[in-house]
Amino acid sequence: MRDDFHREATVYQQTDANRLQFGRCLLNAYLQQIDRHATGFCNTCGVPETVKHYVMECNNDVTREVQAFCQIRNHEHNLANVLSNGEIIRLICRKSKRPI
Numbered sequence: 001m002r003d004d005f006h007r008e009a010t011v012y013q014q015t016d017a018n019r020l021q022f023g024r025c026l027l028n029a030y031l032q033q034i035d036r037h038a039t040g041f042c043n044t045c046g047v048p049e050t051v052k053h054y055v056m057e058c059n060n061d062v063t064r065e066v067q068a069f070c071q072i073r074n075h076e077h078n079l080a081n082v083l084s085n086g087e088i089i090r091l092i093c094r095k096s097k098r099p100i
């Protein structure tokens with residue numbers, strides 16, 4: 001059972017990583033492209049809410065946590081590093097207060 005759980009967790013995590021890498025997630029910039037959001041802007045910052053904005057630039061807990069994670073481990077805080085790191089993807093999903 002334990003192994004099944006871990007295999008599944010990895011599949012979900014990979015899916016999250018792929019969606020974030022391709023920008024096809026539930027963030028406002030993509031929702032606007034599919035006519036599910038009027039402006040595509042971040043509710044906090046008033047700029048397009050892209051994946052990069054949400055995990056790199058936003059005044060939200062996700063950006064703060066990702067920055068802190070990179071700083072502590074001496075990773076450069078850039079989008080390629082963030083989206084290729086399974087630990088960071090898990091952190092993003094955990095810290096996000098809404099489905100992304």
Ligand SMILES: [Zn+2]
Nearest residue numbers: 042045058059
């Ligand atoms: Zn923002």
